[in-house]
Amino acid sequence: MTFDVKIKKWHAVASWTWNAGDDVCGICRMPFDGCPPDGKYPGDDSPVVWGVCTHAFHLQCINRWLQSQAEQKCPFCRRQWEFKQAAVGGEDSD
């Protein structure tokens, strides 16, 4: 009379996303979840950063932009560019 299901191992599949709202980086027009033109691998090697103005770019892209400019401004809204502290995980529901 026993009917017992025991899960020994569950191998799941997931995909990651930067959760950046907009699909593509405003500078290189490549998807955030992809890599910028000079990046080889997505994810850890092509991080996405937010400014305090809430605009997001690939780190490589915004760095290059900032280096090429005299003033450190967001290429979208022209506000002073400041990196936003990464949201520490766990707060927002997923």
Add this chain to the structure above:
Amino acid sequence: MAAAAAAWARLQQVSTAQLGSGGSGGALLAEAVDSATAQGLASLVPAQLLGAASAALQARLAQLRGMLAAIDEGLAASVGDEANEGDGGEEQGGLRAEVEASLVEVLRELCAAVESAAELLSQLCERILRAQPVLAPADRAVLLSAGHRFHRQAAAAVAGAQGGRDWAGLLYRYYWHKLRELSRAAEAQQEGGLDGMAADGELGGHGPAMPPGWARPLQDVAALMRRLGLEALSEEAYAAVVCRHLRERLVNHAARSFDQRMLDPALRYAASTPVTFLRLVLPEGRASEAALEHWGQRLSYYVYETVGSLRIGDMFDIVVDYPDSLPAIEDIRDCLQNTNLHRKFVAVFRKALQDRLLHPGAATSDIIQQYVSAIKALAHIDPAGAMLGAVGGPIRAYLRQRRDTIRCVVTMLTADEEDAAAASLHAELGNAEAAPQDCDSDFEGAEADAAALREAERWEPDPVDADPSRASSAAQAGDVISKLVGIYGSKELFISEYRSMLADRLLAKCDYDCDRELRTLELLKVRFGEGNLHNAEVMLKDLADSKRINTNVKSVPNTATPLRRRRGLVDIHGLSATILSQLFWPQLPTEEFNLPPEVSAMLSTYGAKYRSLKAPRKLQWKPNLGSVQLELTIGEQTLEFNVSPFHASVLMHFHTRPEWPAAELAERMGVPPDMLRRKVVFWINQGVLSESRAPGHALPVYRRNEQLQTGPAVGGEQQEGMELEEGGADQEHQEMAAYEPFVMGMLTNFDALPLDRVHNMLKMFVSDPPYDKSLDQLGAYMARLVAQEKLSLEGGQYRKRG
């Protein structure tokens, strides 16, 4: 006048009598000739003498004809028919000595008769010439050539009314017989003196030891035939005999074994017994050496041609046996170099392929395997690759029609080592000779130019006999992979198929171990260039990253700071995950359903921990992918299963509740009931669940079994298959949907377009995502748009509706 008439009558009488008796009593005849000459009849004498001698010879021949027929019969009885004397020659007994002796005797007699008559004639003519110094030049010529003319006439007379057919047959049988005796003796000697190596070569000049006096009659027959002026007949006969002997030997001794060279032994043999035989029948002296040399060349050409034909006939099987059949392939190569059998080779091999390979009964992988072997085999035969072009064309054309060709090629390239055939193809990948970036297609760019330049520099003219309909420039025989990839003319299709296979393989893994895939990828990168395989590289990196992340995630304690405020964290010991960079993977099948709460809790715990490590990234689960190992205890039995998450989820619902109405379970899982049933069927077939249908209810009730049932299977497998098919079509349409805006835009601008123009424009302008569909695929998708009333199709032109 009367004296003249009397002298003439006397000449007639005496000449008939004397010549008829074998030309012995010359004195009487000389007297008669003298008296005729004295009467001024000198110019008429030779014709009379010639006529008389011929008549005498005819009479003699008529006497001998009976004997000849008897001899012929004797020979025929012992030689047997042409059809059935390949084997069983032993029982037919040897050439009887008396038959041979009487043949020599008859020939000798004939020869003597002819020669003595000719001699007599010449003497008489000379006599006339001496007696009549003043004669018209024409008459002189007639007198001088009387002996020769008689010889010619005699030869024609001996050959007989049928132009020598009887003789040819008789001689053929006789020579055949002698040659067989000789070759048997040679074989016996070779077997006797078992240090075979030496014996093989030694036969060349000396021949086997035959019984004393064996060669004499043969030499006599040949010499007598020469003396009779019938050399042509004789030569025809012994040439036919030698060729037939060689061919039979080749067919009997060497055919059907592909793992040994056939050509060299055959050439050696041709230089031994047949040459020994020819040495006997050819005239002796210096001329004979030249003739023998000529014959040697003739025989070796004959060997090349025969061996070539035999091997070519077996080419299909030779290719099947490749590489064990390498010796046979080398035979063919040498034969083709020395003959002009190329055209025959191409025709025969093509025919064999058509008949034996390119039909619906052959599995695609077999065809590919055979094609691969053919490529390699032909590379040995014809390094320029022209023949491969001619032979491989039909195979390629045929493979293009098969839907699973690419999949097969990719499977064979990337398969595990267990499969021997696949392993050979996989090994081929590592073949360093292959020129990277060089497939058999017309892709463009600087690489192609460079490749073309390299190609031009090592250009060599095609063999004369190559099929001119195919240029050999692109054909590099031996580079198997580019040939296979080139079947479809582009590497893009191949790479995309590789990606989807790689995705399947990687998703099926639970242990993140992909060393072999990495190795394959490295090899493919060498061949196709890194850029083309970037996606695949990211996919493999995902697996490696997943492994690391998985360890990290599990080492985060549930009480870690950023997680403190989360509720419902559970133990994720039994969970592992593959985390994908979705953009770099091919379209994966999606199927939404609700996981059981305990699994959801595990996944969200895992997700939260991932987020704590990798913020601001987060995970999106793909519930239908992955695999589950579970242990089911039912009754007394404990069973292990490795199933998909959906199947596992279904079963878990029965853990707590013994029965579920289909509708309720479907709702709980968030899927339509028919899809649920497709999955439940698996468990029903396993005997774990059962299905019952209450009257009046459309949907069944599923119930767990208390004991494992081994009932008849419900038609589940098939449905799973159909499900896959449907899934495939859906997925394809989803992929095509990316192009819908382009199609719509085009039809806005152009009003109406036929299918092929839409196809070409998509190909030209759409690069993101790159348009890699076939005309058929586009057609199917357009038909769908028409069915959705987004487009209309009139007279082959698509138009936008509205």
